[in-house]
Amino acid sequence: MSAENGVSRRAALVKLGMFLNGIVGVLLAVPVVRYLISPVTRQKKFGYESWLSLGTLEQFPAGQTRLATYRNPLVNDWDGETGNIACWVRRVDDQTFQVFAINCAHLGCPVRWFPQSSLFMCPCHGGAYYQDGSRASGPPERGLFQYRYKIEDGKLLIKAGEMPTPGQPVANKTGAKKTCA
Amino acid sequence: MRLIQKLGEWFDLRLQLGTPIRETAEHRVPRETASWFYVFGSAALTCFMLQVVTGILLALIYVPSAGEAWNSLQTLNHGVSLGWFIRALHGWGSNFMVAIVLIHMVQVFLFGAYKFPRELTWIVGVLLLLVTLGMAFTGQVLRFDQDAYWGLGIGASIASRVPVIGPWTVNLMLGGPIIAGTTLSRFFALHVFVVPGLLISFVGVHLLMVLKLGINEWPMPGRIVRRTTYMQEYHELTHKEGIPFVPEAVWKDIFFSGFILLAIVVCAIHFGPFGPSGQPDPTIIQTAPRPDFFFLWLYALLSFLPPAAETPILLIGPAIGIIVLLALPFVAGEGEKSWKRRPIAVLTILLVAVSLGTLTHLAEHTPWSPVMDAWSSEPIPAEFLKGRTALERHGALVFQAKQCHNCHSLDNQGGQRGPALDNVAIHLTEDQLIRQVIQGGGNMPAYGKNLSPAETTALVAFLETLHPANQKPARNASQAIALDASEVPSR
Numbered sequence: 001m002s003a004e005n006g007v008s009r010r011a012a013l014v015k016l017g018m019f020l021n022g023i024v025g026v027l028l029a030v031p032v033v034r035y036l037i038s039p040v041t042r043q044k045k046f047g048y049e050s051w052l053s054l055g056t057l058e059q060f061p062a063g064q065t066r067l068a069t070y071r072n073p074l075v076n077d078w079d080g081e082t083g084n085i086a087c088w089v090r091r092v093d094d095q096t097f098q099v100f101a102i103n104c105a106h107l108g109c110p111v112r113w114f115p116q117s118s119l120f121m122c123p124c125h126g127g128a129y130y131q132d133g134s135r136a137s138g139p140p141e142r143g144l145f146q147y148r149y150k151i152e153d154g155k156l157l158i159k160a161g162e163m164p165t166p167g168q169p170v171a172n173k174t175g176a177k178k179t180c181a
Numbered sequence: 182m183r184l185i186q187k188l189g190e191w192f193d194l195r196l197q198l199g200t201p202i203r204e205t206a207e208h209r210v211p212r213e214t215a216s217w218f219y220v221f222g223s224a225a226l227t228c229f230m231l232q233v234v235t236g237i238l239l240a241l242i243y244v245p246s247a248g249e250a251w252n253s254l255q256t257l258n259h260g261v262s263l264g265w266f267i268r269a270l271h272g273w274g275s276n277f278m279v280a281i282v283l284i285h286m287v288q289v290f291l292f293g294a295y296k297f298p299r300e301l302t303w304i305v306g307v308l309l310l311l312v313t314l315g316m317a318f319t320g321q322v323l324r325f326d327q328d329a330y331w332g333l334g335i336g337a338s339i340a341s342r343v344p345v346i347g348p349w350t351v352n353l354m355l356g357g358p359i360i361a362g363t364t365l366s367r368f369f370a371l372h373v374f375v376v377p378g379l380l381i382s383f384v385g386v387h388l389l390m391v392l393k394l395g396i397n398e399w400p401m402p403g404r405i406v407r408r409t410t411y412m413q414e415y416h417e418l419t420h421k422e423g424i425p426f427v428p429e430a431v432w433k434d435i436f437f438s439g440f441i442l443l444a445i446v447v448c449a450i451h452f453g454p455f456g457p458s459g460q461p462d463p464t465i466i467q468t469a470p471r472p473d474f475f476f477l478w479l480y481a482l483l484s485f486l487p488p489a490a491e492t493p494i495l496l497i498g499p500a501i502g503i504i505v506l507l508a509l510p511f512v513a514g515e516g517e518k519s520w521k522r523r524p525i526a527v528l529t530i531l532l533v534a535v536s537l538g539t540l541t542h543l544a545e546h547t548p549w550s551p552v553m554d555a556w557s558s559e560p561i562p563a564e565f566l567k568g569r570t571a572l573e574r575h576g577a578l579v580f581q582a583k584q585c586h587n588c589h590s591l592d593n594q595g596g597q598r599g600p601a602l603d604n605v606a607i608h609l610t611e612d613q614l615i616r617q618v619i620q621g622g623g624n625m626p627a628y629g630k631n632l633s634p635a636e637t638t639a640l641v642a643f644l645e646t647l648h649p650a651n652q653k654p655a656r657n658a659s660q661a662i663a664l665d666a667s668e669v670p671s672r
Contacts, residue, residue: 039352039363048358069464072359079361080248081462082330102466107483108334110466112553117583118631123469124335125484126549126588126598128626136626141488162358163334166492167341168348 048074049161054089057154060097065090065113065131068099073161087147088113088120089156090131097156100133101145101164108165111144120144145169205392206431209423211415213399215430218292220437221285222391226384227438228278231445232316235271236373243323245369247362247461250325254457269449275317277445279475282313287530293518294397296406300510302390305383307506312380314475319372321473325365326457331470333360335483342492360463395419400518407515469550477544478537484549548597551587555595562592569646576643579636583628591647599625606647606654613655614641 034041042048054068068089075083088100088111100120102110109124119136120129127138134143145164150157162168193199242261244253257264286306289295295303318336322329333355340354341347356363398418424430455473459465472480486494520527552559561577569577580586588598609617618637621627632640648654 037349037353039356040349043349043352043358067464067466072361074358076362078246078248080246081460081464082247082359082361084462084464085359086464086466102463103334103338106338108338109331109470110463110468112466114556114584114587116556117585117626117628119584119626121551121553121584121587123550123553124331124480126551128551130626130630137621137624139484139486139488139491141491163337163351163355163360165338165341165348165351167343168351 043162047161049159051150051157051159052161054087054099054156054158057091057151057156060089060091060156062091062093065115067113070158070160085160086110087158087160088144090133095151097149097151098133099147099149099156099158101147103145103164104140105135105142105144105166105169106138106140108163141166142169206427207425208392208395209419210396210426210430211398211418212422212424214396215424215433216399217433217437218288219396219430220434221281221288223434224438224441225278225281225285226388227441228274228281228445229380229384231274231442232271232278233377235267235274236377238267239271240373245323245365247325247365250323250365251457251460254324254326258454265454266449268454269452270445271320272455273445273448273452275320276474277441277448279313279317281441282310286310289397291520291523291526291530292397292400293406293520293523295510295513296516296518297408297411297510297514298394299390299397300514302387302394303510304507305387305390307503309380309383309387311503312376312383315376316372316380317473317475319368319376321476322365322368323372324455324457325461327459327461327465327468328456328470328472330360330461330463331468332472333364335470335472339495343496397518400520402517402519402521404518405516406518467553469547469553471544471547474541478540481540481544481547481549484547546597550596551584551598552596553587555586556581556584559586559594561586562594565591565647570642572639573643573646576639576641579632579640580643583631583636583640585640588625602644602647604648604652606645607649607652608655609644610655610657611641611645612657612660614644 050073052070052073054070059068060066066089067086069084069086072083072085086102088102090098090100092098100111104111104122104124104127106122106125106127109122111120111122111127111129113120118131120133122128122138122140125139127140128136129140129144130136133146135141147158147160149159189199239257242253242257242264244250254268257268259265289303289306322333337351337354337360340350343350352358354364355361356367395415398415459468471477483491483495517523561581566574566577586595588596590597590601591603593601605614615637617623617625618632618640619627619629628637645654
């Protein structure tokens with residue numbers, strides 16, 4: 001009888017021990033998961049975007065489309081050149097601009113501007129866009145992603161900071177109107 | 182000699198591994214499996230061990246930092262004695278490993294090795310294929326150059342299309358808002374810790390099952406696998422006619438592994454390391470990113486899928502493929518093993534091989550991409566300009582200046598995105614040409630806003646000259662009847 005009691009008590013202790021480890025496991029899992037998903041929670045809490053200057057308005061002659069670069073607002077010291085982002089600035093007239101992301105709306109490759117034919121062309125899968133960023137041909141399902149912009153003290157500012165992707169285009173988030181189908 | 186024997190005995194008394202190792206080595210295998218068809222699994226393992234060793238050697242120099250990785254690769258290539266050779270071994274070892282894993286898979290599929298009782302061995306093998314491809318992709322990212330940078334952009338763009346959680350997936354994958362230091366760090370952790378850890382555990386389980394269940398016997402047409410009788414039949418096959426694995430079968434494995442290692446060394450010396458290509462600077466946009474060899478087929482597929490179907494196919498296709506592979510042993514767990522009696526299996530392999538081969542071949546030429554500098558670097562061949570009028574020659578100038586040549590070839594020069602225009606005049610009438618240029622369509626941008634009427638006239642005049650000497654350009658017959666014959670230009 002006593003032996004049976006002893007066995008059952010040990011079995012209970014094993015269960016208690018496993019239960020204790022389970023609780024510790026959960027306690028450990030919470031910070032680990034929060035650490036792992038911090039890129040998402042940070043995005044949801046603060047957002048990654050802020051207003052950045054692309055330079056003075058004189059750099060962008062009316063009627064032309066030019067390459068501009070900026071330093072991403074959120075960078076680490078060791079990010080090196082990857083923190084520099086390019087974009088295409090089209091000055092329609094004195095106060096009207098269009099600022100396009102460099103990333104093709106298909107799969108993110110860098111599009112190039114051809115002023116002679118007024119087309120953006122993508123080197124990866126052959127997407128092409130008109131000068132206003134709308135889709136001309138190829139695999140993209142939509143036009144180029146556009147940054148929101150404003151003009152302050154003679155400088156062109158854009159709201160940027162996150163790589164635009166088909167699932168999260170800048171324009172949708174900032175509420176700027178979509179340019180194309 | 183006696184000292185070595187004494188040392189061996191000293192260790193064996195304590196480790197007690199001698200007997201199990203000897204028994205494992207001498208376990209009996211079916212006579213016909215001592216074959217050159219049964220050497221790919223061990224060769225894949227040999228490649229993996231080479232990757233582990235060369236990977237550790239590279240980690241002595243490599244810096245997994247976005248600002249420094251590219252420089253450290255340059256140091257490996259040029260600054261460290263034989264660093265280029267270690268990089269070349271690792272790169273070529275990777276290619277050989279993927280290739281041999283694929284060949285191994287085809288062999289076990291055609292030999293029916295996935296059938297009862299080796300279903301789980303096959304499933305772990307499928308997982309091994311996935312982690313091997315995972316190693317190849319993450320390794321390509323660690324070669325942190327332009328291709329790696331934009332390849333990550335492609336990966337992020339695909340991930341972002343997952344419904345609802347797409348944008349979060351992108352942030353998790355990149356470790357932040359953009360491709361930068363955190364991205365490289367997490368791919369380093371994946372490539373060096375997580376995926377190899379999985380790979381080693383899967384290899385362990387895979388090998389254990391090969392030993393416990395025995396190697397798949399040579400399939401004989403008509404020898405049917407049945408769950409009720411197979412174990413008994415296999416036991417007889419191995420114990421009555423079987424041979425010890427060491428040394429009767431193993432020598433072929435050893436020879437083939439040695440041959441593969443030698444081939445990797447020869448490729449490494451002859452072809453050298455892969456890249457790195459340009460610096461991972463996203464402001465340098467004069468680049469045409471391309472993935473490594475084993476992902477070229479996917480790169481090609483992405484340009485051929487119709488836009489509307491692309492996202493569902495990209496997201497559902499791989500899942501279906503993996504489910505089919507995993508379900509295979511449960512659907513066809515019994516029955517005929519020999520490929521001679523399984524025509525659908527053979528046709529499936531042929532179909533997959535031809536598809537992947539064709540897509541890979543296409544991706545090496547990227548006919549879907551505009552040739553970005555054709556307009557400025559590939560002149561129109563002289564025979565297209567001889568004896569032409571001033572207007573037609575001006576049209577040829579428009580053809581170059583407006584980048585038509587980037588997508589359309591003349592005499593096999595220029596892009597292949599659009600159709601070759603060598604004989605366009607016999608396919609389209611003058612009116613159709615004007616319409617096509619101005620309105621575009623059929624995957625061509627509309628040029629109406631970018632061409633003046635004079636330029637359009639000149640361009641179409643040039644296009645009208647593009648027909649064989651003995652064949653007249655296409656004409657609209659009804660137009661000739663409706664209008665006075667003299668009004669229709671006779672070109």
